[in-house]
Amino acid sequence: MVNFKSDIINICAVIVTYHPDYDFKKRIKVLIEQVDRIIIIDNNSTDDEVQFLKSVCSFDSVFLIENSINKGIANALNQGMDYAFELGYKWTLLLDQDTIVLPIMIEELMKVYGNYDKKERIGIIGSNYKDVNSEVILEDERTDTEIWCKKDTVITAGSLINNIIFKQVGKFNDEFFIDAVDTEYCLRVEEKGFEVLLTKKVLMLHSIGKITMHKFLGKKVGTTNHTPLRRYYMVRNNIALIKKYARKKTKWALNVSIAVAKWFLLVIIFEEKKIIKIRYMLKGLIEGLFMKL
Numbered sequence: 617m618v619n620f621k622s623d624i625i626n627i628c629a630v631i632v633t634y635h636p637d638y639d640f641k642k643r644i645k646v647l648i649e650q651v652d653r654i655i656i657i658d659n660n661s662t663d664d665e666v667q668f669l670k671s672v673c674s675f676d677s678v679f680l681i682e683n684s685i686n687k688g689i690a691n692a693l694n695q696g697m698d699y700a701f702e703l704g705y706k707w708t709l710l711l712d713q714d715t716i717v718l719p720i721m722i723e724e725l726m727k728v729y730g731n732y733d734k735k736e737r738i739g740i741i742g743s744n745y746k747d748v749n750s751e752v753i754l755e756d757e758r759t760d761t762e763i764w765c766k767k768d769t770v771i772t773a774g775s776l777i778n779n780i781i782f783k784q785v786g787k788f789n790d791e792f793f794i795d796a797v798d799t800e801y802c803l804r805v806e807e808k809g810f811e812v813l814l815t816k817k818v819l820m821l822h823s824i825g826k827i828t829m830h831k832f833l834g835k836k837v838g839t840t841n842h843t844p845l846r847r848y849y850m851v852r853n854n855i856a857l858i859k860k861y862a863r864k865k866t867k868w869a870l871n872v873s874i875a876v877a878k879w880f881l882l883v884i885i886f887e888e889k890k891i892i893k894i895r896y897m898l899k900g901l902i903e904g905l906f907m908k909l
Contacts, residue, residue, distance in 0.1 A: 626651075626652040626653075626705055626706070626707075627650075627651045627652055627705065627707050627708070627709055627722065627776070628651065628652060628653045628654075628655060628700040628703065628705040628707075628708050628709070629647055629651045629653070629654045629655070629708070629709040629710075629711060630654075630655050630657065630693065630696030630697065630699075630700060630708055630709070630710050630711070631654065631655070631656050631657070631696075631710075631711045631712070631713055632656075632657045632658075632659060632689055632692040632693060632696070632712070632713065633656055633657070633658045633659065633661060633665075633669060633713045634658070634659045634660075634661060634686065634713070635661050635662070635665060636661065636665060636668070636669065636713045637713075637714070638668065640668075640669075640672065640713055640714075641668075641671070641672050643714075643715070643716055643717065644672055644675070644678065645675075646716075646717050646718075646719055647711070647717050647721075648675055648677060648678070649719070650717070650719070650721060650722040650723075651677075651709060651722065652677065652705070653677050653678075653679065653700075653703070653705070654675075654677060654678045654679070655679050655681065655696050655699055655700065656669060656672070656673070656678065656679065656680045656681065657681045657683065657692040657693075657695050657696050658680060658681070658682050658683060659683050659686040659687070659688075659689075659692055660683055660684060660685055660686045666680075666682060681695060681696075681699070683695075687790065687793075688790055688792075688793035688794055689772070689788075689793070689794045689797055690787075690788040690789055690790040690791075690792055690793065690794075690797045691788075691790040693710060693772070693788050693797070694787045694788050694790065696708070696710075697777070697779070697782055697787070697788075700779060701779050701782075701783065705779060706778070706779055706780065707776055707777065707778060707779060708776070708777045708779055708782075709721075709722070709725075709774075709775070709776050709777075710772050710773065710774075710775050710776075710777060711772075711773050711774065712772065712773040712822070714822075714823065715773045715774065715820050715821075715822055716748070716820060716821035716822070717774075717819070717820050718818070718819050718820055718821075720817070720819065721743060721774070721819040721820060724743075724763075724815055724817050724819055725741050725743065725776050725815060725819070727763055728741050728763055728764040728813060728815050729741060731762075731763060731764070732764065732811075732813065734811065737809070737810050737811045738778055738781075738810070738811050738813060739777075739778050739781045739782075739785065739805035739806075739808075739810035739811055739812060740770060740775050740776065740777055740778070740801075740802060740805060740811075740812050740813065741764070741775070741776040741813045741814070741815065742767065742770025742771065742774060742775045742776075742812070742813065742814040742815070743770075743773070743774025743775070743776075743814075743815055743819040743820050744757065744814060744815045744816060744817060744818050744819060745771075745773070745774060745818060745819065745820045745821065745822040746818050746820075746821055746822070747821075747822060747823055747824060747827060748821045748822065748823045749823050749826065749827035749828075749838075750827045750829060750838050752838070753818055754814075755814055755816060756816075757816035757817055757818070762816065763815065763816050763817065764813045764814060764815055764816060765813070765814050765816060766811065766812065766813060766814075767802075767812050767813065767814045768802065768803070768806065768812065768865065768868045769798065769799045769802040769803065769812065769868075770798065770802060770812060770813075770814050771798050771822075771824075772797065772798040773820065773822055774819060774820050774822070775798065778810075781805070781808075781810055784808060785801070785804050785805050785808050785810070786804065788800075788801050789801070791909040792849070792853045792909065793849060794846070794849050795846065795849040795850045795853050795854070796849075796850070796853035796854050796857060797853075799853075799854070799857060800853070800857055803857065803861055803865065803868075807864070824840055825840025825841055825842045825846075826840065826841045827839065827840055827841070828841060828886070830885075830886050832885065837882065837886075839882040839883070839886045839887055841887055841888075844889060844892045844893045844895075844896040845896065847879070847883070847893050847896050847897045847900070848896040848897065848899055848900040849900065850879065850897075850900070851876060851879065851896075851897045851900030851901050851904060852899075852900030852901070852903050852904040852909070853900075853904065853909075854872055854875075854876055854904070855876065855900065855901055855904025855905055856904040856907055856909060857869075857872070858872055858873055858876075858904075859904070859905065859907065876901075879897070880894065880897060883897070
């Protein structure tokens with residue numbers, strides 16, 4: 617277990633699972649060496665999968681909470697955050713079940729914390745990553761001398777959450793169920809005057825959907841091949857956020873609007889089950905505009 621001579625005394629990790637694969641146990645072992653406790657929140661996986669998760673909890677510092685109903689990623693994250701807060705942890709590391717954590721993750725997150733002047737304003741420190749399918753790195757660490765950069769948003773996986781600030785900002789929005797839960801929370805963190813940071817160093821291997829690469833107008837483009845239901849939530853939730861933050865964060869809203877338009881285009885050109893996906897996405901577009909969450 618790692619001990620840090622800093623304001624951060626201990627760290628709790630929270631992982632939400634839903635039909636985890638059997639390599640999950642291997643990934644957990646790397647994390648155990650870096651944090652004080654791991655809380656697994658399972659969203660109604662099969663009996664066999666739950667038994668497997670119980671075997672993972674043979675490690676002393678790993679605990680399992682079983683949900684009999686899947687109420688979504690946001691609801692489960694809130695369970696984990698509440699538990700971590702009750703146990704007295706000042707910071708919580710959030711991870712997806714398929715995230716491959718590098719052994720240097722916590723050490724590098726702590727370096728960012730140690731090098732940032734306004735420590736009391738840090739709401740989240742996100743982790744830079746390489747996509748396991750496309751091999752694209754989110755943020756180029758060679759861009760300047762700083763080991764961190766400010767961001768509008770970071771993804772859930774690899775984000776170190778300040779528990780005290782979490783209580784001030786409020787819980788993850790469970791109306792969003794699964795997609796853009798992290799985006800919505802980050803925007804609220806900034807709205808409250810706190811900072812969202814990202815490490816420059818790659819700290820994990822991660823995947824956004826099942827990316828396939830294609831040639832389009834002479835350039836390589838990737839599409840995530842999410843299911844129709846995920847496409848619905850992606851469009852609905854992002855459109856709702858664009859509508860809410862268009863005036864406050866115009867540049868961000870414009871960039872996300874362009875991204876949503878690209879999703880439609882990429883699905884039409886490259887993905888399978890085009891008709892049903894576009895139908896779900898149009899439903900999400902309409903419900904996002906009318907804030908039907």
